[in-house]
Every structure is written in structure tokens, then in C-alpha cells.
Amino acid sequence: MTRADNLALAVPVRYVRISAAPEVLVMGPGDKIEISNINTPGRTERVDRAKYEAMRESLLAVLPEEAPGQLVAEAKSALLPGLPEALFPGGKTAGWWLKAVQLDLEAKGIIARAKAKPVRLRRVAE
Template sequence: MRIAKATYDAMRAALLAVTPADGEGVAFADLRRLVRPLLVGGAFPKTASVSWYVVVVKQDLEARGLIEQVPGRRPQHVRRKAQRR
């Protein structure tokens, strides 16, 4: 699936902004509500499904090793993954 770069970048920035780097993370179910106020301006289409983009970009960020699911947390929680130096 291809996403416009500006749309991807806006959602990526919003997700990383609301995802804590430590602790119990943030509930996946809360991500849509948390990112919506950050998606202002023309980069994110007003008619776009925020929920769909949250899922797709979250999965991409997991694949790139930038965020991770918190082990043992149900319902699903995510946090930023510690970067190795």
C-alpha cells in the first residue's frame, strides 16, 4: 500500500509524539484520540480515516524498530523502542 509522503510523515510525527519511551506505554485503543489534535494543516487529508492510518503507520514503525508492543500488556500497549548506540 502506498501512502503520500506528507500524510505518512504527519502521522509518523504524531504517533512518535504521543508514544512514551518507557514504562507501560500507551494503549493502542487511545492512539487515534491522542494523534487527532496533532494532525492539523494540509499534510493530513480531512477526509482520511485516522484509524486506518494509525494502524498502517504503527505497523511500519514497529517493522522499522522505532516502536514496540509492551510485552504482557493486554489490551495492546506500545512504546518507543530504546535505540541502541
């Protein structure tokens, strides 16, 4: 048994290194993903991958490409029925996840907001 094996047995970890490269990981049941925020460039947060990906898929499915886009409240109403009940029971925490995904996708240039208020979102054409 190697030293790494001993450490894996002695200390509970969520991630197991599978190569010499630290960025190659096998993800466990608590999978996390790093997200950005357009309002704080360079800063990232680690969040639940399953909830992030479910919200991302739902949000991108309801947003139009055409300007001026869709109001955030309209987008939320449209995506709520499509969210997995197991991840968002009764839509609980959907508002927080919508905002987190919105800010991350804005930072990555996948969606954009209209210049005028109230906030309207649209997908950026590929």
C-alpha cells in the first residue's frame, strides 16, 4: 500500500487524486464546480455541481437570443416547472441558484443583460 492509499483510508476526503496531475480528479457524491461572478472578477466560489448544472440547463432553455431579452422574474417562472424536484423541492432555493448561475454565465459571456432597467437577460449568439 502506498502513502496516498494510507492517507485516503485515514482521512475522509471527497476527492481522490488519480494521477500525478492535481487537476485530474474523480468526483465523489459531493461534486462541486467553481463558478465566477461578473461583479467580482477573479473570485470564484465552489458550489454543488448537480444544482448548478440543472439550473444552467433550465435557464439557457428559457432565455431568448433576441434583445432585449427576458425579465429575470419571467425566466424564473418559466424554468421552475422544469427543475428536478429532487434538487429543488417546491422550487426552494431556486432564486439563489438562478442568481448564482446568471452571474456566472454573464462572467463567461454566455448570457448578457440589457443596459436598461429592469434587468433582462438573453443568450449570446454562438
